[in-house]
Amino acid sequence: GENVEQHPSTLSVQEGDSAVIKCTYSDSASNYFPWYKQELGKRPQLIIDIRSNVGEKKDQRIAVTLNKTAKHFSLHITETQPEDSAVYFCAASSRTGFQKLVFGTGTRLLVSP
Amino acid sequence: GAGVSQSPSNKVTEKGKDVELRCDPISGHTALYWYRQSLGQGLEFLIYFQGNSAPDKSGLPSDRFSAERTGGSVSTLTIQRTQQEDSAVYLCASSPPSGMSERGYEQYFGPGTRLTVT
Numbered sequence: 001g002e003n004v005e006q007h008p009s010t011l012s013v014q015e016g017d018s019a020v021i022k023c024t025y026s027d028s029a030s031n032y033f034p035w036y037k038q039e040l041g042k043r044p045q046l047i048i049d050i051r052s053n054v055g056e057k058k059d060q061r062i063a064v065t066l067n068k069t070a071k072h073f074s075l076h077i078t079e080t081q082p083e084d085s086a087v088y089f090c091a092a093s094s095r096t097g098f099q100k101l102v103f104g105t106g107t108r109l110l111v112s113p
Numbered sequence: 114g115a116g117v118s119q120s121p122s123n124k125v126t127e128k129g130k131d132v133e134l135r136c137d138p139i140s141g142h143t144a145l146y147w148y149r150q151s152l153g154q155g156l157e158f159l160i161y162f163q164g165n166s167a168p169d170k171s172g173l174p175s176d177r178f179s180a181e182r183t184g185g186s187v188s189t190l191t192i193q194r195t196q197q198e199d200s201a202v203y204l205c206a207s208s209p210p211s212g213m214s215e216r217g218y219e220q221y222f223g224p225g226t227r228l229t230v231t
Contacts, residue, residue, distance in 0.1 A: 006155075032218060034218070034219070042224075043117075043204070043222040043223060043224050043225065044156070044204070044222045045222070046219045046220070049218065049219075089155055089156065091156075099144055099146070099161060099163065099208065099218070099220075100158060100161055100169060101156075101158065101220070102158065103148075103155040103156040103157075103158075104155055105154055105155040106153075106154070106155050
């Protein structure tokens with residue numbers, strides 16, 4: 001089955017810096033890669049996703065890149081702000097379709113003012 | 114509108130007891146998922162319901178775990194003979210029919226039930 005690895009487990013940056021979180025997946029048939037943000041004590045929320053037919057997607061300060069050959073995808077946050085502090089999870093779909101997601105173990109991002 | 118709701122928010126139980134966790138998905142969402150989140154870990158897939166199709170139970174860790182979804186809406190996750198390693202936050206999520214929205218694959222999570230087995 002699918003296996004998703006996520007690095008780093010923790011990331012500390014200064015406000016205004018960029019942050020990059022990387023994930024690798026094992027199943028070459030995976031075709032959907034969402035990123036969820038979970039603030040302390042709150043539920044996970046989708047922030048951006050990408051499908052396997054595109055290599056990059058941007059939404060304001062966040063972007064996701066996908067390298068299907070290498071089976072890895074990354075989340076990029078520019079001009080980080082304290083409110084970006086949260087745990088970020090990457091995920092990949094399994095062969096059974098978009099709905100069954102396998103999640104990474106999460107990255108705790110801390111943005112210091 | 115109302116989001117996904119779960120009850121109870123917290124549950125403390127003794128080892129060996131059975132527990133039931135409830136999930137009310139967003140109205141109109143055909144897909145419903147259960148995940149388990151242990152401290153400092155990611156979200157572990159447990160089970161997935163889609164409409165009237167047979168559920169995907171491939172993530173259930175043992176036969177002590179079961180789930181049902183009545184009338185295509187509310188779902189109950191049951192853990193029998195609870196063990197200490199069952200302690201975790203149990204998250205439910207739902208999503209609309211594929212193609213019904215720009216983010217048709219987005220999963221909307223509930224607030225979770227924190228289960229503590231003593």
